[in-house]
Amino acid sequence: MNHATRTRLLASAAVAATAMAASAGLARADTTLTFVWHAGTCADALVEIAKDYPDKSVKIVPALVPYGPQWHDKIASEFAIQGDAFDFAMWDSQSTAEFASHAVKLNDMFDQSSYLKADIFPPASLSRYGEYPDGSGEFYGLPANQDAYGLTYRKDLFEDPKEQEAFKAKYGRDLAVPQTYQEAKEVAEFFTRPDQGLYGWAQMGGRDYDFATTASNSFLWSFGGELYNPETFEVKGYLDSPASVDGVQAFVDMFKFGPPGSQNWGFDEVNTAIQQGQVAMAMQWFYFNGSNADPKVSKFADKVGFAVLPGAVGRDGKFRRQFSVGGQGMGINKYSKKLPELTKFMEWYFQPEQQKRYAAVCQTGLKAVLESPDWQGLNSYNRQFSTALAYLNDYWHLPEYPVLLDELQQEISAAAAGTKTVQQALSDAAEKNERTLERAGYEIKRGESTPEVPDQTISPVGQDKVVPVE
């Protein structure tokens, strides 16, 4: 080999080595893990925490959409084409049934990972945000962001001695955070003063996505109603049972104590009302407490308190406190080609250090953080949230969820707007829901009779007396 040949070979080797190194470097730098979620405080928190991921070659890229149908549709559309435009996503607990066939079954991950195991999450949380079918032990989502409906109230009004005195004079009892919707109605009525720009109660009633029904379901379940019978798939006689009608009627009646037009409100409008001190009480997700308690966002931040939502004494004399579960599970797109990188990221992200940071603004699902003595003091609402976890209920865990939801939304929104009576709206919703289930192939086993209070026959939670919570 002469000198010229050797020089050429060495030069070629150097070029090849440089190219390989460069391409390896590029590949490392190009590892992006894209996630879909709705925009908001919690998605921002995830992005902030991910910036500190030690492996700098991996970048977490958010693909955020507004909360609502666009969010569901974005995930669903990608799954429909079996695409990998995102690697992981946060989806609603009730969407697990619909998306399970497109998501990675996490049991294998639990088996293979040294840290990411099922027992690092509270069993109820893991089941709520990831298990499908219910009770099967098969998981498709991790409890990344827990949430519950809660009560936000004006502490300054509730603690004002003049208000307390006036309330006692009118209703013969102390002014306090209501434990039942019957009490809430009186407190709301007391604070409804349109001439002062003050109203007693704010809640969502809008047509979009699940706005109206997450609120109305909380009333429906507390009064002993049910959406359907999961054993027989009967909807008629359950969704439009007398107890269900009582609950939804109580929900519709509360609009009398809300700002005019609040029947059409979503969470944005409820937040605005809280942040402007326009309402004495509001039914709102714990998710938003971070911003509602932030003085940079709300001028009433130091005047609001957070509590667990009331329950109700139903027509059977039983007390129930049941409200909608919120939040999302974190699922992995099974068409993603970056499962190893994703597993490593999740093993890091679900460490207590990261989850403690997350828990300062949102609700973690990691047991180590939830059980730590300082978690409840991280903000002004975690204590109430930990209590709220015991009273959660959910929609149907069926793949037909988006259709059933839309049908119920239509009818509850119509009842809230006053274009249908509650009885008519629930009967129409029951008719549509049954038709949807039948079309999907479910066999509806019609019983001889239907219960007046369906909760008595489906996993009863009724108690003989009002059980107050702080």
Place this chain on the structure above:
Amino acid sequence: MAAADAPITPEGQAAAHAARQAKLRKRSSGRLMIFGFLSPSLAILLFMVAYPVFSLVYYSFFNFSALRQATMKPVGLKNYTFLLSDPELWERFVFTGKFVFICVTLQMLIGIFVGYQLQKNFRGRDVIFTILMMPMMLSPVVVGFLWRYMLNSEWGIVNFLLSSVGLPKVDWLGQTNAALWAAAAADTWMWAPFIALLATAAFRGIPETIYEAAEVDGASPAYRFFRITLPMSAPVLFIALILRLIDSFKQYDLFVALTGGGPGSSTETVSYAVAKTAFSYFYTGEASALAVILLLIITGLSLILVRHLTKMSEKY
């Protein structure tokens, strides 16, 4: 006559035959060239239009969900019969019809009026023209959200203005009729400038001499407008009408942002139902059938209108 009666010689026949062959060759090579030039566009058009339409019609005969990936079950015309017997679909057609009628009427009236004013030369005309065009440049979703905030019953500017002059506040988006008018107002705000733009162009294209002659004959301004301006700009205005009719008929995004289809399902247009059935419910077969129905209606409507337009163009 003499030439026709002259006997045809074999040489003549051969020459005529050769000429015919040459002409045919020329014509076929011309056709080949035209086909050659057109084929890339035709191929793209076939791929982009014919294939999706064929797929749409094909899927409409199946019980099929793109998300759930179960086997496609042929159901014949069942999707069509289910849809056409669903009273809610007819309610959506009625709502869409009302919305189209209100929007297009308002947009044509306002657009023609504004266009007539803008055809005149005056100082600042171009600035006004540019400002008027701005809503048209926004996305319908942005317009929907913008109007949603403006129409908020409690802190929206519309109710603020109403109450400042002593009028009661209106729950614009919480009542069926109010929501229809609110959506029509938002759509008109967005698209009346489009009509104004086309109307201005059409009005300015009418020769000045016609107006001068009419003025000499003593025609009043109203007579000139109704007997000269409108008829002579009719083809352009008719095109504007067709475009707005079709566009309003398939309105979807405005309603997503403005009303979410509510209250109840009272502001769901047919296009809204197609999108919801296809991408929220993922009833792909049923959504395809609904899209075919919508396609047939829009195509039929367009054919009728285009036929009128052709007649009108021949007239003027």
